[in-house]
Amino acid sequence: MATQDSTARGQAETRAARAQMQAEMAAQAWSDLANAERSRDDNTARLRALRLAREAEADAEAASKAAAKAAPKTVSKAGSKAVSKTGTKTAAAKAAPKARAKKI
Structure with a gap:
């Protein structure tokens, strides 16, 4: 009987340790996922700002060329x-x- 109790206790401890390890790994995975999303969003915002600045510059240049042609x-x-x-x-x-x- 004592052997069965110690075996059951050992298995329970093993299951608890495994569950704890899986919980820690899951938390780390969620953290990595959140960091990746944040990084992607930051990069997207940076690229969008660059694109909008480039488009605004091109529009301003086109407008100045049109104004120069309109009034010689x-x-x-x-x-x-x-x-x-x-x-x-x-x-x-x-x-x-x-x-x-x-x-x-």
Whole structure:
């Protein structure tokens, strides 16, 4: 009888130790999983911020290019001659020499 009690007690202790070890391993696994999720979320947020910054920069550059194309500036050269950015005379510059010729 004493042998059966000691055997049963030994088995119970073994089961309890195994259950304790499994509980510790499960807690460690859940902790590792939470750390992996947190790391993934941080990386996703970082990459999203970089993408949004890159897109905002590209949008700003496109807007500045569109604004530059929309309003070409004229440059005044030697009196009344006006030349646009493309190097061609403007309508006012073309008409100015004719008007002076009539005055003389």
